[in-house]
Amino acid sequence: MAPYFFYFLAFLAIFSALMVVFSKNPVYSVLFLVMTFFAIAGQYILLNAQFLAVVHIIVYAGAIMVLFLFVVMLLNLNKELEPHKSSLLKLAGVIASGILMLTLIGTFRGATEQVVGAGLSDGLTYNNQVGLVKNLGKVLFSDFLLPFELSSILFLSAMVGAVMLGKRDKEPIEL
């Protein structure tokens, strides 16, 4: 049963990612991006990474997408007035990203044996509870305690920066 879920979610993710790039209206792009995020959260559940699946839905679909949607509607961009690049540039973009995809696949396929070889072959050292909240919480608050605390400073500075940038200027900058 699980393989069918994997292929269905993979197809859904790729289809909606393509629609994000190719749809004319930015509001549709945001909604397709939400669909991609839900498909990726489904992949996390299949991988038994339940903590990441929940955090992904809360952070991305809950916070980031609402922010995107607010900005698109605030700027009143739901019109199709974007001038398009020339078809030569589009062709160049397609070729460049296709070559990048082949390079990535080749690179990671070469690395798989070192990455996953040991754990799966004997099954003795394998722990399938690794993605649960209990286990990840232990690792996060023991080995990664300092980065975890530092991320709060990052959030504080991001908040100050967003408020600073969003404040209305006295006179607009000439560009």
Next chain:
Amino acid sequence: MTDQITHIAKTIPIEHYIYLSAILFSIGVLGVLIRRNAIIIFMSIELMLNAATLLLTAFSTYRSDAAGQVFVFFIMVVAAAEVAVGLAIIVMIFRNIKSIDINLLNKLKW
């Protein structure tokens, strides 16, 4: 002891996760290359981040190593901060030049 292994790790080879992540990442690159709307470019960057985190989680599960999933958590933290600042910058640009077409922002281009 083989029943300890997660069901998905026995049925799906890791290569399929590599294909999925590489395809999603290149769709993100494609969006950055061919679109001119700053918000769409920003969303394509989010797509690339998600492709990277998906592959990191897949490797972490197949290797049963918790560090990979903690890294994904930190990537999400950084992405949330990045989106807040980036969207504030886009709103400021729109307020100043009444457009978010990136081809108008060419002052720093040689």
